[in-house]
Amino acid sequence: MIAGETLERTVINVENVKMNFNLSREKTDNLKEYVIKFIKRELHHDPFWALKGVSFKVEKGDKFGIVGLNGAGKSTILKIISGVMKPTEGDIQVKGSMVPLLEMGAGFDPDYTGRENIFLKGALLGYNRRFLEEKFDEIVEFSELEEFIDVPLKNYSSGMKARLAFSIATMVEPEILIVDEVLSVGDAKFQQKSREKMNSLLDEDATVLFVSHATQQVRIICNKAIWLHQGELIAEGSAEEVCDLYEKWIREN
């Protein structure tokens, strides 16, 4: 019974995930070089394991932090969870709708107006027309871009673009939100607002996956955390515990 309940509550299940990148010393992406290297037997690949067998579970409503240095495999695990990459080995199960809040600019068309981009980006996140039409006013209002909504995006400032992206990604109230260190969006006023929005998402039962190399934000936002180092899981537990261990390790090295 209890086992069944935990299974119910698990929204992300990562099982022994390994990710191998074949890092060729030089990128061979054309036929001529490929043939020459094949003949000269120079097609070496240096196997690089970005993840060396990582397992963890995220339960519904968890604010789950992933800490670690650059190159620890944080982004790789996010990309695997969001389905962008497939792991070399291991298994991933995800229950519920997922919205990645990473690299805000991706998916916008510079020649399109703000209005058109809301639909384009919304479609990219897997939402249908009816849903986006319902949410349209809310998105525009939150982004404070009413005056500019029919202006092509190439005339937007980078702050305006980020505001639009943030509004689209969070207005849809996903069940799982993936955040890659992007809480500083727009000017101070909008930052305040986006923090409040994040907080309200945090209060609700949305599951949040938060990646950072700074422990400060992880301590504030998360209740659970893992620490990755060079593709291996070093520690797992409550956010405070993991952050303490991680900070201690940083001080010692």
Next chain:
Amino acid sequence: MSGNITGHRFLYNFRKYKFLLYQLVSRDIKIKYRRSVLGIFWSFLEPLLTMIVLTIIFSTLFKRLGVENFPVYLLTGRLIITFFSGATMAAMRSIRGSAGILKTVYVPKYIYSLSAILSNFVTFLLSLVVLFLVMAATNAPFTFYIIFTSLPILALLFFTIGVGMIVATVNVFFRDLEHLYGVLMTLLMYATPVFYPAEIVPESFRFIQDYNPLYAVIECCRSVFLYGKIYDPYQLLFALVSAAVAMIVGLTLFYKYQDKFILRV
């Protein structure tokens, strides 16, 4: 909705992302014409103007060739070849071109290749209006059979999707294809009787036409648009079989290698 990310969930995905497909196709078409004064009319004007130029050149230079109604003959062939080369070229670039998005958000990758082909197909369908106008202007026969051209055109679409998937996949791994492909398309244009009559090709080279699925489609359309007759069913059958083969090869190749795309673009 629950789903296993690593599992195969084609139908669920297609339903979820068909609005994206629609958005991408309409974006391609809108952006293409947005900053031009005549807008979408270029879809009509461009083939019309090219046809006039080519008609003037070829009908005066090769008067003895004896193709009746050269404008319709030319336009039928040229619209089909232009669609095929434009669409496959766009599909070829589709995966590399959307690398930024494919690396950040999960989207079924074929949506990008498919949308590149479909937006070219919409332009192709619009340009058929020009063909009908030229047919009317040159007293070409309008018959009931025109409805049946939808079959070879459907074969053309699926053949193009199949080939598009193949070149999209290959181009991820071998970038040279982008340079080579333009030359291949020029070769195809000249190897297919588009602006010369099929009969001028020597007997020993006829096999180039016989085994050319695009020429089968062109032949089907020409019998209807030019002569008002129903096409040879074997031509249609050949076009349909070629389309099926291209689709099977294209989809197999694409699905086999799509997980490696992210690591290569």
